[in-house]
Amino acid sequence: MITGHNYSPEWHFNRSSLYQYNDIDQTLVDERVAQFRRQTEQFLKGEISEDQFRALRLRNGLYVQTHAPMLRIAGPYGLLNSKQLRKLAHIARHYDKNYCHFTTRQNIQFNWPKLEQVPDILEELATVQMHAIQTSGNCMRNTTSDHLAGVCVDEIEDPRPYCEIIRQWTTLHPEFDYLPRKFKIAVSGALHDRAATQFHDIGLHLVKNDADVVGFKVLVGGGLGRTPVIGQVIKPYLEKKHLLSYLEAVLRIYNLFGRRDNKYKARIKILVKETGMDQFSALVEREWQLIRDNNELSDERISAIQAQFVDPAYELDATADLSFAQQQQDHKAFATWVKHNTADHKTPGYRAAFVSLKAPDSPPGDITDTQLDAVADLADRYSFGEIRATHRQNLILADVKQADLYALWQQLDALKLATPNIGTVTDMICCPGLDFCSLANAGSIGIAKEINEALDDMDYIHDIGDLKINMSGCMNGCAHQSVGHIGILGVDKKGVEWYQLTLGGSSENNAAIGERLGPSVAKDQVTLTIVTILNVYVKLRLEDESFLDMVNRVGITPFKEQVYANH
Amino acid sequence: MQIIKDQKIIDNTWNYIADDAELKAGDISVSLARWQQDKPQLLARDGKLGIRLGATDSVAELADDLAHIQLIELDFPDFADGRLFSQAWLLRGRYHYQGEIRATGHYMPDQVFYLSRVGVNAFSAEKVEDLPVTLSHLHDFTVNYQNSIN
Numbered sequence: 001m002i003t004g005h006n007y008s009p010e011w012h013f014n015r016s017s018l019y020q021y022n023d024i025d026q027t028l029v030d031e032r033v034a035q036f037r038r039q040t041e042q043f044l045k046g047e048i049s050e051d052q053f054r055a056l057r058l059r060n061g062l063y064v065q066t067h068a069p070m071l072r073i074a075g076p077y078g079l080l081n082s083k084q085l086r087k088l089a090h091i092a093r094h095y096d097k098n099y100c101h102f103t104t105r106q107n108i109q110f111n112w113p114k115l116e117q118v119p120d121i122l123e124e125l126a127t128v129q130m131h132a133i134q135t136s137g138n139c140m141r142n143t144t145s146d147h148l149a150g151v152c153v154d155e156i157e158d159p160r161p162y163c164e165i166i167r168q169w170t171t172l173h174p175e176f177d178y179l180p181r182k183f184k185i186a187v188s189g190a191l192h193d194r195a196a197t198q199f200h201d202i203g204l205h206l207v208k209n210d211a212d213v214v215g216f217k218v219l220v221g222g223g224l225g226r227t228p229v230i231g232q233v234i235k236p237y238l239e240k241k242h243l244l245s246y247l248e249a250v251l252r253i254y255n256l257f258g259r260r261d262n263k264y265k266a267r268i269k270i271l272v273k274e275t276g277m278d279q280f281s282a283l284v285e286r287e288w289q290l291i292r293d294n295n296e297l298s299d300e301r302i303s304a305i306q307a308q309f310v311d312p313a314y315e316l317d318a319t320a321d322l323s324f325a326q327q328q329q330d331h332k333a334f335a336t337w338v339k340h341n342t343a344d345h346k347t348p349g350y351r352a353a354f355v356s357l358k359a360p361d362s363p364p365g366d367i368t369d370t371q372l373d374a375v376a377d378l379a380d381r382y383s384f385g386e387i388r389a390t391h392r393q394n395l396i397l398a399d400v401k402q403a404d405l406y407a408l409w410q411q412l413d414a415l416k417l418a419t420p421n422i423g424t425v426t427d428m429i430c431c432p433g434l435d436f437c438s439l440a441n442a443g444s445i446g447i448a449k450e451i452n453e454a455l456d457d458m459d460y461i462h463d464i465g466d467l468k469i470n471m472s473g474c475m476n477g478c479a480h481q482s483v484g485h486i487g488i489l490g491v492d493k494k495g496v497e498w499y500q501l502t503l504g505g506s507s508e509n510n511a512a513i514g515e516r517l518g519p520s521v522a523k524d525q526v527t528l529t530i531v532t533i534l535n536v537y538v539k540l541r542l543e544d545e546s547f548l549d550m551v552n553r554v555g556i557t558p559f560k561e562q563v564y565a566n567h
Numbered sequence: 568m569q570i571i572k573d574q575k576i577i578d579n580t581w582n583y584i585a586d587d588a589e590l591k592a593g594d595i596s597v598s599l600a601r602w603q604q605d606k607p608q609l610l611a612r613d614g615k616l617g618i619r620l621g622a623t624d625s626v627a628e629l630a631d632d633l634a635h636i637q638l639i640e641l642d643f644p645d646f647a648d649g650r651l652f653s654q655a656w657l658l659r660g661r662y663h664y665q666g667e668i669r670a671t672g673h674y675m676p677d678q679v680f681y682l683s684r685v686g687v688n689a690f691s692a693e694k695v696e697d698l699p700v701t702l703s704h705l706h707d708f709t710v711n712y713q714n715s716i717n
Contacts, residue, residue: 035677
């Protein structure tokens with residue numbers, strides 16, 4: 001049985017594999033909206049202090065930024081449906097400046113809401129089973145996952161049901177809502193880690209044991225920000241039934257012993273480092289042994305959640321289509337888009353199609369209300385009404401028949417959402433930077449635009465190939481610069497914006513933190529520096545060698561010599 | 568002075584004894600340090616005994632003494648200090664403490680729902696006039712996702 005406010009038989013039969021709220025889910029979100037409306041009213045009447053309201057509003061996704069509040073809405077492990085996308089379009093139109101921004105944690109940000117209207121926005125979101133609960137503040141945040149979950153070809157098991165189980169467990173957890181610092185969990189179910197799990201407070205990998213039974217490998221203490229650390233394995237294999245008790249044990253140890261005297265040393269990665277992995281892991285193990293039998297995840301519960309993530313009704317004869325091959329032959333631009341902006345699908349005759357939010361003249365991750373509505377229509381028409389957000393700030397229509405790809409491409413192209421640059425140098429991750437964020441030391445959107453203008457030759461971009469540039473406007477590292485193949489970090493030097501570059505970072509299986517290239521460069525030198533780095537790569541690469549492989553082979557010296565040649 | 572206990576506003580019957588003050592007759596609360604120092608005297612007197620725990624105190628140190636203790640106050644230095652939530656959970660969930668657990672100090676009225684879920688059943692307020700509102704916040708949510716104490 002499907003319950004919830006928006007149930008309609010029609011929706012049920014067309015729906016893709018997206019979790020549907022039951023009465024409990026809906027009640028919780030509705031009650032949260034009512035609570036926050038009351039808190040906001042009390043604050044505006046002066047009945048709640050600035051300090052206290054800050055903690056409360058952050059736990060509802062509301063920051064106070066440079067120009068206006070910023071509202072961050074949860075995209076549960078990146079999954080959205082067309083109705084939700086239309087609601088985002090509506091909010092962009094009525095409460096904001098006609099656009100929103102997708103973040104590296106698969107969330108959605110509005111940059112211009114009015115504080116007193118935020119309860120109304122949250123109420124609108126609740127009608128489509130969305131919320132902004134725990135998208136900021138020192139609490140457990142939105143759980144993230146593989147954007148190709150359930151459709152990719154290298155999957156051990158679909159991580160989404162476990163993401164939903166964790167989403168529920170983390171939401172309004174009474175014991176762990178006032179942690180020393182924020183806490184992020186990511187889950188990957190595939191061989192290729194597309195969820196940066198090694199850089200999360202807890203990373204979970206679905207793995208098989210020797211008896212071929214699927215469980216979790218648990219990593220702890222990874223993180224980006226000021227002190228990037230690669231997570232370490234704390235539990236090589238955890239039976240599924242122990243998932244929540246193990247999380248509880250880690251969180252209890254962190255809550256009790258994590259540092260609270262210095263916010264820059266308060267993440268779990270510092271606790272793990274200062275305690276030592278052996279002792280930390282012994283503390284967790286002892287705690288877990290005491291609680292493991294009381295909070296088991298039953299097979300029935302896992303099955304019930306898995307039943308919400310069944311495959312949509314794929315057509316069995318999708319491969320029979322011949323037009324797809326023909327259209328690629330006839331239209332080079334289409335073939336290029338297919339090559340770069342679509343991914344293999346587990347079902348023959350289907351592909352996952354990226355919606356690039358990295359058009360050259362648009363800030364990375366931004367999308368307008370008109371585009372949101374249009375993408376919702378395309379999702380309904382071509383991909384079972386489902387849309388996914390990726391941690392590299394693009395969208396995906398995950399279940400497109402090959403016969404539909406040409407029509408989809410044409411429409412995306414008309415919407416400026418088909419720039420064939422996924423995974424390339426212009427598919428940059430970028431934070432809002434100094435233009436919006438009160439934490440930032442330097443601009444990032446402007447630099448991204450400049451790099452885009454300098455790299456306007458698509459053939460050159462494709463020749464460069466797989467290259468991830470991540471750019472953050474400050475040490476907090478929202479755009480994961482330390483794991484970019486090229487990382488760019490904005491720093492403030494006596495009121496002037498400078499940029500520190502790193503090379504060789506990666507957030508995937510071969511996780512690495514980028515190495516500092518040398519002294520930071522002035523704002524007007526950033527694009528030139530990137531171009532110089534690319535030239536060194538083109539000159540010194542071996543055949544088919546990717547940028548990252550080359551950096552790992554030759555080190556940073558050849559790049560350094562060229563970049564600082566004239567200094 | 569009134570407090571909330573078991574969802575009702577009632578008169579507080581307990582006396583706070585500072586570390587350098589003389590012990591009194593009746594129901595008193597003392598710090599964990601005072602308890603550890605003056606255990607024999609505290610056990611010998613009539614009247615109920617309460618212990619005040621700070622955020623950095625270890626609940627485990629009280630584990631063997633809980634039978635003598637009728638009240639534990641969790642004293643919030645700051646509303647953001649979440650350690651006391653785990654301390655409450657440990658008292659109830661691990662050590663099966665049955666007496667009163669009272670939140671005191673600088674917690675927020677907006678935290679009482681969570682506090683009640685981890686086993687806190689009494690609340691003192693910085694301002695008595697806040698008590699009715701605080702009481703109503705115990706019912707901010709009618710549903711929850713996790714097992715906890717309540």
